[in-house]
Amino acid sequence: MSRETAMPPDSSVALTEGQRSLWLIQAANPECAAYNIVLPVFVDGSLNARAVEHAVGALVDRHPVLTSRISYEQGDLHYVRDEALAPVVIDVDLFSAGRDEALREFQAYVNLEGKRPFQLEDEAPFRVSLVHGPDFDIVVFWLHHVIADGSSGHVILDGFVRAYESVSTGRTGTADVPDRLDAAESAAESSSLDDWRAYLADAPAETIYPRTRARGERFSFRGERLSAELPGLVTRRLHRFARDRRVTPFTCLVTAVAVVIGVASGQRDLVLGATVSNRSVHGGARGLAYEAALVPVRVELDVPSLGGAVDRVASSLARSYGMASSSFDSIVEALGVPTSPGLNPVCQVVCNSVTPPAPFRIGGQDAEVLYVHNGSAKFDLTIDLWVGAGRAEVVLEYCSTLYTNAEAEAILSEVVTFLTEGVANPDTVWDRSLA
Numbered sequence: 001m002s003r004e005t006a007m008p009p010d011s012s013v014a015l016t017e018g019q020r021s022l023w024l025i026q027a028a029n030p031e032c033a034a035y036n037i038v039l040p041v042f043v044d045g046s047l048n049a050r051a052v053e054h055a056v057g058a059l060v061d062r063h064p065v066l067t068s069r070i071s072y073e074q075g076d077l078h079y080v081r082d083e084a085l086a087p088v089v090i091d092v093d094l095f096s097a098g099r100d101e102a103l104r105e106f107q108a109y110v111n112l113e114g115k116r117p118f119q120l121e122d123e124a125p126f127r128v129s130l131v132h133g134p135d136f137d138i139v140v141f142w143l144h145h146v147i148a149d150g151s152s153g154h155v156i157l158d159g160f161v162r163a164y165e166s167v168s169t170g171r172t173g174t175a176d177v178p179d180r181l182d183a184a185e186s187a188a189e190s191s192s193l194d195d196w197r198a199y200l201a202d203a204p205a206e207t208i209y210p211r212t213r214a215r216g217e218r219f220s221f222r223g224e225r226l227s228a229e230l231p232g233l234v235t236r237r238l239h240r241f242a243r244d245r246r247v248t249p250f251t252c253l254v255t256a257v258a259v260v261i262g263v264a265s266g267q268r269d270l271v272l273g274a275t276v277s278n279r280s281v282h283g284g285a286r287g288l289a290y291e292a293a294l295v296p297v298r299v300e301l302d303v304p305s306l307g308g309a310v311d312r313v314a315s316s317l318a319r320s321y322g323m324a325s326s327s328f329d330s331i332v333e334a335l336g337v338p339t340s341p342g343l344n345p346v347c348q349v350v351c352n353s354v355t356p357p358a359p360f361r362i363g364g365q366d367a368e369v370l371y372v373h374n375g376s377a378k379f380d381l382t383i384d385l386w387v388g389a390g391r392a393e394v395v396l397e398y399c400s401t402l403y404t405n406a407e408a409e410a411i412l413s414e415v416v417t418f419l420t421e422g423v424a425n426p427d428t429v430w431d432r433s434l435a
Contacts (some may be wrong), residue, residue, distance in 0.1 A: 012079060014077065015070065018293075032117055032221045036145075038141075039142075041140075041141075042138050044366040044367065047164075051167040052130055052139060054164075054167040056089055058167075060086055060087065066147075067083055067086050068085070091129075091130050093131075094106060094134070102134055126147070141156050161362050164361070170364075174347040179390070199298060202345070204270060205270050209265060211407055218341040218342065218399065223378075227393070227396070228412055235390065235391065239421050249385060250353035251350060253275060254272060255422075267298050267301075272350065296346050299312065299313055347379070352383075354387070381411065383398070
């Protein structure tokens with residue numbers, strides 16, 4: 001692994017194109033918390049508060065972007081390291097006596113604190129809380145998406161655990177704090193924007209699951225979250241189906257979302273978004289890991305069977321990933337798509353594949369990452385497939401000013417039904433007009 005690029009105090013480094021876009025979104029919506037990342041580490045017992053502080057200090061020493069603000073300098077946006085912005089670990093006491101009640105109180109705390117936006121020009125994009133329950137502690141890391149993405153969690157997690165163990169066992173220094181992530185592989189080769197223009201020529205500007213609420217002039221960023229765990233038998237069938245068809249379970253999810261929207265709306269040509277971590281953030285002062293590229297995936301539902309739809313989506317995903325070296329912003333610009341404060345350009349519905357970290361130990365105690373929602377949404381609909389340790393869960397985040405809870409529950413139910421019945425009966429005809 002490569003070492004983090006040094007960033008002396010008061011030094012600066014320019015933001016990447018993707019990070020500039022995130023800054024612009026935040027600047028245009030200063031009260032927006034949709035791009036806050038919450039990483040709570042639940043510990044079944046008590047942590048040493050002083051060791052927590054030292055471990056956070058080791059993280060900050062290792063990743064200077066954690067003490068950087070964003071400034072406009074020399075005609076561009078830069079991270080400027082400011083040691084005065086080093087995070088102070090905030091102690092929070094929960095008052096509930098029972099564990100279940102305390103965890104509900106913790107969720108209420110996250111709902112409140114998670115809505116507090118980052119002022120990126122004046123503060124670092126990193127906060128830390130140490131929450132004390134009746135028989136547990138939770139270390140909460142709050143980050144802004146401008147410096148981290150979903151794959152960055154394990155960088156923070158591994159670094160914190162190793163640093164905590166070093167301090168609590170009497171070993172000092174930051175040698176045990178892991179280096180920043182190196183790219184395991186490149187998901188895309190260089191491609192020209194002409195390829196994207198050809199791929200998305202005449203594609204629909206909006207993908208809509210029918211709803212009763214009208215779109216406002218500005219996107220609200222308010223959201224809710226629903227989830228459904230797939231039964232063990234369905235999970236095993238999903239993996240077997242994907243293996244036999246030489247696709248991934250994520251391909252099945254994207255197909256399910258496309259078919260569900262296609263059936264409900266009548267759209268047979270739609271564009272979904274998918275994420276892929278493929279571009280390294282060069283000069284590690286810019287971020288903790290690698291920018292997750294949002295790529296448009298055009299799905300043309302012109303085959304009648306569910307299995308055929310899976311094959312069609314697999315081909316579309318491969319084509320999109322093959323061009324993923326182009327940034328999403330450059331794709332939008334190349335397409336000449338008009339932008340609106342109320343509508344995400346090109347992709348309004350996004351799919352993700354998530355692998356949750358396994359439980360672990362810290363300070364001799366059992367620990368795990370909790371997953372909480374801060375009441376926000378970046379897109380109209382975001383559908384994730386969480387797969388790990390023999391379990392699979394579909395998680396839906398929806399914009400609550402566009403969709404009612406009942407509509408969101410219907411979407412989730414239909415996606416789960418596809419994953420349950422579609423993989424069991426891939427020859428089922430989903431659209432008899434195409435048969």
